[in-house]
Amino acid sequence: MLATPSGIPACPDTDRLRRLADQLTGMIPGASTIRVSLTSPQHAWPHPHAIVKDAAGRTMEVSRTTARIAARWILRVWPESDWTHPHTLDLADAVLTRSDRVPAADRGR
Template sequence: MRVPTTETENASPRLSDRRLRLAERLAVMLPGVAAVQVGLADPRRQWPHPRAVAIDTDGQWVPLTRATSQVVARWVVRTWPEAEWAEPHTLDLATGQLTAGAGVPARGR
């Protein structure tokens, strides 16, 4: 667990903006995608291996190329280095919120 320092407390507004910008850019890069599920445990590869799965508003997977999946996963992991990446996380592209687990965003966005 990271201990908050003055530097991280002062940087939080910038960090929050950075996280929201990433979500906005991913929404443009991945049209029709509502959320991205990210983890380091790709079932087809040895751990750790970055992997992202795109999910639309209906909860259906949207196919990504292997390269796109890895790039998206790396961007999210680098933007949230403090997250516990032993389990998958879901990034809601509408709000920029990262939540632990394999949740699917609500419909109608």
């Protein structure tokens, strides 16, 4: 991506993140969040894995192919993230957060 003289990218990545969230929403209607990790329960080695949830927080059934495609797309858009830990993409905000951290208020419950 080209940069302006100030060093700021000429085209902000926010458009790219929003497009990905829109594509995933179109591919998985009703999805609210997608949790991505490289720890698939079916494999002993690192493997893209996604869990899709609706707005109520219920896990949605998606095909293995759809889950794998969604996970790979998210991994490619955020390559700088520490993928040794799971992350959750909020499709409404197009924001990726590390999802293995538990807020202090929720510990011990």
